[in-house]
Amino acid sequence: MSLRKLISIEYAIGFIICLLFYIHLEYSILLFILLLLVPDITMLGYLFNNKIGAIVYNFGHSLIVPAILLVLAFLTESSSLLMLVIIWLAHIYLDRSMGFGLKYNNAFKETHLQKID
Known part of the structure; x- marks a missing residue:
């Protein structure tokens, strides 16, 4: 298994943990779905x-x-x-599990995880 795949799996697990905590705390799943992509407004x-x-x-x-x-x-x-922080963290973990990391100043598609094609 490649290191990139391992990192992706770790972040996916982080997303699942956030989701499980969110559900355990009995927060609204509808709000989770609606707010999950809000950080992308950045x-x-x-x-x-x-x-x-x-x-x-x-x-x-x-x-x-x-x-x-x-x-x-x-x-x-x-x-x-x-509730909001768990959603925010879930968003970050979900993004990173798909290879969308922090951005360098020179281009949107170059992240600390990979170059997005």
């Missing part, structure tokens, strides 16, 4: 140029902000924030 940054696009896209697809918000959700016992 692609609008590419309307300006590749550099701004990569910065905005990577903000929405990095694990850093959702991880901070996850801690905040636990500290404040915010069920709504926890």
Whole structure:
């Protein structure tokens, strides 16, 4: 098995874990489906140029902000924030399982995981 395939499987497992937590917490599956692709709105940054696009896209697809918000959700016992963070994390894991990683400044199709054809 190739390393790229192994990484893809790991991210797919991350997505499944997020989905299972989400279901276990009895959040709305309809909201999960409706909000799953919301982080992709960050692609609008590419309307300006590749550099701004990569910065905005990577903000929405990095694990850093959702991880901070996850801690905040636990500290404040915010069920709504926890729900949104799980969806956000699920989106990131799903994207990465398909090879869509963080973007370099030079082109949308070049990611830290692979060059998308």
